[in-house]
Amino acid sequence: MGVLIYGKQGCPHTDRARAALPLARFINVLADPHALEEMLRLSGGQRRIPVIVWPADDGGETVEIGFRRGA
Template identity: 45%
Template sequence: MNPTTQTGHASDELVVYGTGWCPDVRRSRAVLDSAGIAYRYIDLEADPTATRLVRRLQKGRRRIPTIVWPDGSHLVEPTDGELQARLDQP
Protein backbone atom coordinates (compact mmCIF):
# COMPACT_ATOMS: atom_id res chain seq x y z
CA MET A 1 0.00 0.00 0.00
CA ASN A 2 1.29 3.45 -0.84
CA PRO A 3 1.76 5.29 2.46
CA THR A 4 0.41 8.59 1.17
CA THR A 5 -3.04 7.04 0.86
CA GLN A 6 -3.14 6.66 4.64
CA THR A 7 -3.16 10.44 5.05
CA GLY A 8 -6.06 10.93 2.69
CA HIS A 9 -3.89 12.68 0.11
CA ALA A 10 -3.67 11.60 -3.49
CA SER A 11 -1.22 8.79 -4.11
CA ASP A 12 -0.30 9.89 -7.62
CA GLU A 13 1.80 12.86 -6.54
CA LEU A 14 5.10 13.62 -4.88
CA VAL A 15 4.52 14.69 -1.28
CA VAL A 16 6.92 16.72 0.88
CA TYR A 17 6.33 16.55 4.63
CA GLY A 18 7.97 19.25 6.69
CA THR A 19 7.62 22.45 8.67
CA GLY A 20 7.94 26.05 7.61
CA TRP A 21 10.74 26.79 10.08
CA CYS A 22 13.11 24.01 8.96
CA PRO A 23 15.98 25.13 6.69
CA ASP A 24 16.38 21.59 5.28
CA VAL A 25 12.73 21.58 4.21
CA ARG A 26 13.13 24.97 2.53
CA ARG A 27 16.30 23.75 0.78
CA SER A 28 14.66 20.57 -0.56
CA ARG A 29 11.62 22.50 -1.71
CA ALA A 30 13.91 24.93 -3.53
CA VAL A 31 15.57 22.01 -5.35
CA LEU A 32 12.17 20.70 -6.42
CA ASP A 33 10.93 24.16 -7.40
CA SER A 34 14.04 24.95 -9.46
CA ALA A 35 13.66 21.61 -11.27
CA GLY A 36 10.01 22.38 -12.04
CA ILE A 37 8.80 19.33 -10.09
CA ALA A 38 5.18 19.47 -8.95
CA TYR A 39 4.57 18.31 -5.38
CA ARG A 40 2.17 18.64 -2.49
CA TYR A 41 3.57 20.19 0.67
CA ILE A 42 2.19 18.99 4.01
CA ASP A 43 3.02 21.02 7.14
CA LEU A 44 3.43 18.51 9.96
CA GLU A 45 2.63 21.12 12.57
CA ALA A 46 -0.84 21.51 11.06
CA ASP A 47 -1.55 17.86 10.23
CA PRO A 48 -1.35 15.26 13.05
CA THR A 49 -2.32 12.45 10.68
CA ALA A 50 0.65 13.25 8.46
CA THR A 51 2.91 13.37 11.51
CA ARG A 52 1.82 9.84 12.42
CA LEU A 53 2.57 8.69 8.84
CA VAL A 54 6.08 10.20 8.99
CA ARG A 55 6.71 8.53 12.34
CA ARG A 56 5.60 5.17 10.89
CA LEU A 57 7.92 5.56 7.91
CA GLN A 58 10.81 6.39 10.24
CA LYS A 59 10.10 3.85 12.98
CA GLY A 60 9.08 6.47 15.54
CA ARG A 61 11.24 9.38 14.47
CA ARG A 62 10.10 12.62 12.85
CA ARG A 63 12.99 13.86 10.73
CA ILE A 64 12.20 16.35 8.02
CA PRO A 65 11.90 16.78 5.19
CA THR A 66 10.38 13.43 4.41
CA ILE A 67 9.70 13.16 0.69
CA VAL A 68 7.38 10.41 -0.54
CA TRP A 69 7.15 9.45 -4.21
CA PRO A 70 3.96 8.11 -5.82
CA ASP A 71 5.44 4.58 -5.77
CA GLY A 72 5.69 4.75 -1.96
CA SER A 73 9.47 5.10 -1.82
CA HIS A 74 10.78 7.94 0.30
CA LEU A 75 13.80 10.00 1.28
CA VAL A 76 14.41 11.45 4.73
CA GLU A 77 16.55 14.57 5.13
CA PRO A 78 18.15 14.17 1.71
CA THR A 79 21.11 16.25 0.67
CA ASP A 80 20.67 18.27 -2.50
CA GLY A 81 22.75 15.65 -4.33
CA GLU A 82 20.67 12.74 -3.03
CA LEU A 83 17.45 14.50 -4.00
CA GLN A 84 18.76 15.40 -7.45
CA ALA A 85 19.95 11.81 -8.01
CA ARG A 86 16.45 10.53 -7.18
CA LEU A 87 14.90 13.09 -9.52
CA ASP A 88 17.26 11.98 -12.29
CA GLN A 89 16.11 8.35 -12.07
CA PRO A 90 13.81 7.26 -14.92
Protein backbone atom coordinates in the same frame (compact mmCIF):
# COMPACT_ATOMS: atom_id res chain seq x y z
CA MET B 1 0.15 10.55 -6.79
CA GLY B 2 3.14 12.88 -7.05
CA VAL B 3 6.00 13.59 -4.71
CA LEU B 4 5.09 14.48 -1.12
CA ILE B 5 7.26 16.46 1.30
CA TYR B 6 6.47 16.10 4.99
CA GLY B 7 8.15 18.86 6.98
CA LYS B 8 7.59 22.06 8.87
CA GLN B 9 7.35 25.67 7.83
CA GLY B 10 10.61 27.57 8.35
CA CYS B 11 12.87 24.50 8.58
CA PRO B 12 15.92 25.17 6.35
CA HIS B 13 16.14 21.52 5.26
CA THR B 14 12.45 21.43 4.35
CA ASP B 15 12.79 24.77 2.55
CA ARG B 16 15.71 23.42 0.46
CA ALA B 17 13.69 20.33 -0.49
CA ARG B 18 10.69 22.46 -1.42
CA ALA B 19 12.87 24.74 -3.56
CA ALA B 20 14.44 21.77 -5.34
CA LEU B 21 11.08 20.03 -5.85
CA PRO B 22 8.63 22.88 -6.60
CA LEU B 23 5.91 20.56 -7.93
CA ALA B 24 5.87 18.40 -4.80
CA ARG B 25 2.95 18.66 -2.39
CA PHE B 26 4.07 20.09 0.96
CA ILE B 27 2.48 18.70 4.14
CA ASN B 28 3.13 20.74 7.29
CA VAL B 29 3.34 18.24 10.14
CA LEU B 30 3.03 20.97 12.77
CA ALA B 31 -0.33 22.08 11.43
CA ASP B 32 -1.84 18.59 11.17
CA PRO B 33 -1.38 15.93 13.90
CA HIS B 34 -2.58 13.19 11.51
CA ALA B 35 0.12 14.21 9.02
CA LEU B 36 2.74 13.90 11.78
CA GLU B 37 1.50 10.38 12.56
CA GLU B 38 1.66 9.47 8.86
CA MET B 39 5.18 10.91 8.55
CA LEU B 40 6.34 8.89 11.57
CA ARG B 41 4.81 5.74 10.07
CA LEU B 42 6.58 6.35 6.77
CA SER B 43 9.91 7.13 8.44
CA GLY B 44 9.83 4.17 10.81
CA GLY B 45 9.45 6.51 13.77
CA GLN B 46 12.34 8.81 12.89
CA ARG B 47 11.68 12.44 13.72
CA ARG B 48 13.97 13.87 11.03
CA ILE B 49 12.56 16.17 8.40
CA PRO B 50 11.89 16.45 5.64
CA VAL B 51 10.47 13.07 4.77
CA ILE B 52 10.03 12.84 1.01
CA VAL B 53 7.77 10.23 -0.54
CA TRP B 54 8.46 9.36 -4.18
CA PRO B 55 6.04 7.28 -6.26
CA ALA B 56 7.64 4.06 -7.49
CA ASP B 57 7.16 2.52 -10.92
CA ASP B 58 5.51 -0.55 -9.36
CA GLY B 59 2.77 1.56 -7.78
CA GLY B 60 4.43 1.63 -4.37
CA GLU B 61 6.52 4.37 -2.87
CA THR B 62 10.09 5.16 -1.90
CA VAL B 63 10.73 7.13 1.27
CA GLU B 64 13.72 9.47 1.67
CA ILE B 65 14.45 10.76 5.17
CA GLY B 66 16.28 14.08 5.18
CA PHE B 67 17.37 16.06 2.14
CA ARG B 68 21.05 16.13 1.25
CA ARG B 69 20.97 17.42 -2.31
CA GLY B 70 21.90 21.04 -2.83
CA ALA B 71 23.56 21.32 0.59
